[in-house]
Amino acid sequence: MTEEDRKTLRKSLLDQLEQVSAKASAHETRLSSDHADEVRDVLETTSHRVESQLDAQIAESEENLIAKIGHALERMDQGNYGLCxxxxxxxxxxxxxxxxxxxxxxxxxEKKENGAH
Ligand SMILES: [Zn+2]
Known part of the structure; x- marks a missing residue:
């Protein structure tokens, strides 16, 4: 990997981080307004609840991604980025x-995804 490659990848990571963070905070706002709706109307339908749960799942995977990107950037700083x-x-x-x-x-x-460590 050349220095140029590393710079490009670092930029991609930072761009991705920015996008995901923006999305994650948008979800947070939506989640809290959903919650307000629930309080206002205690007879809210089940479908609404399912939707909220889905949002929470999305928010969770975004948090995961933020952590992953942060970790990759850390490794870049340590100089071992690109090594397994x-x-x-x-x-x-x-x-x-x-x-x-x-x-x-x-x-x-693949081994990790198959659960064989
Ligand atoms: Zn490996």
Whole structure:
């Protein structure tokens, strides 16, 4: 990975972080206004509740993503960005460009997703 690649990836991470943070705070606002609706109308329908739960799930995954991006930026500062956290192998540049927050190589990511550690 060249210095130029690293800079581009850092910028992608920061852009992504900004987007996700903006979305996450939009959800928060919506969640609290949903809550106000519930208080105002205690007979609110079940579908409304389901919608709120869905929002909460989205907000949660955004929080996850924020943490992941933050972690990737930290590794960049430490100088070990682009190396797999699990096996220490190099993560292919194409993978990082597709998913700058990746800190595992494809093999380790698959193992993790399959639950085999
Ligand atoms: Zn690995």
């Amino acid at each position: 956290e699990h096996c220490g192998g190099e993560i292919p540049l194409a993978r990082l460009q597709a998913k700058p927050s990746a800190t595992l190589c494809v093999g380790c990511q």
